[in-house]
Amino acid sequence: MTTRQHFASDNYAGTCPEALHWFLEANASGHEPAYGDDRWTQKSSDMLRQLFEIDCDVYYVFNGTAANSLALASICQSYQSVICSSIAHIENDECGAPGFFSNGAKLLVAESQSPSAQLGKLSPEALHHVATKRTDLHYTKPRAVSITQATELGTVYSVDEVSALSEVAKRYGLKMHMDGARFANAVAYLGCSAADITWKAGVDVLCFGGTKNGLPVGEAVVFFDRELSKDFAWRAKQAGQLASKMRHISAPWVGMLENDTWLRNARHANAMAQRLYQGLLKIPSVNVMHPPQANGVFANLPAPAIQALHAKGWKFYEFIAGGGCRFMCAWDTTEASVDAFLADITRTLAT
Ligand SMILES: *Cc1c(COP(=O)(O)O)cnc(C)c1O
16 A cells, blocks of 8 residues: 655655665675674775765764764864854754764854855855854864755755865864765755765765665765764764664665665655646745755745645645745655645645
8 A cells, every 4th residue: 555645854755675675685694793894884885985986984873863963073072163054954953962972062053045046055154254253262162064965945055165165164174064964865966976075075074864865774974084083983882873783774775875776866856846846836826935956845835725735634844944834855756746745735725
């Protein structure tokens, strides 16, 4: 039985066949060394090094909150700080975990940009302003910049934009962290290489999301600056993030990386967002906030229509875009689901 698809989050979707195939493959191999000493962990880490065209350090953790928090904790001392945008996931949706795991590092929030194509992004000017506003010892010492790619509002930083931010970051000795919960969707949109938009543009550590793109569980923390990963294994273990049956997290990554499944999944999700966007443009009382670049569409709908759609059983969030609705498409979202949703929105607004 197939049930209705939703637009609440891309993590509503299940596991893609390629990831599942390797999950079962790793399981069928019987007994294997634990804690990451297995061949699937080796293989997928090598595949990531190949993808990024550099000898980076790779670790797997259970979720994005842990990936971000532990990566930032590897950069920051307790008296230091991380500069991020006001809508950053680390600021709004991680229950204070970055501060907790770093024993006190503070997030310094810069207003995210407002022109539509820039929505949700940190600007070099804002970064400069926050990085230089206080240098006395009564304030925290800025040590890192965190940007989200694709952003929480579905926009994507270009290679030039990331490079411009790292230029400012380097000037003030700040390390660059990229929250890539939707990194795949960003790369699919940009059409560049994974290396171009990360270390070649100055990124020191990337949290490469897999869950929202079709994995059962598990994000990769990819250190391009290998100095930063020195004690990461201990940090992850202490935080309860070292999976003993690591192969069940790492083997599905093989399926994700093999034949560019990760890009295909992301391209599909992005295309479904475009389809939804084109459909919404034709509905007069729907106000789309900006053209989607990744796999989310953000729009304002009249409140009664939102209620009616929820009453019809459609799940989506309204709290992320300051009152606007967020419609996320996943690797498995079908054209039929998009069309059914559009038809219900049209019907709801006609009554
Ligand atoms: C989903 C998401 C994460 C990870 O969230 P978890 O629920 O902890 O896995 C991190 N950053 C962004 C921008 C996200 O959308």
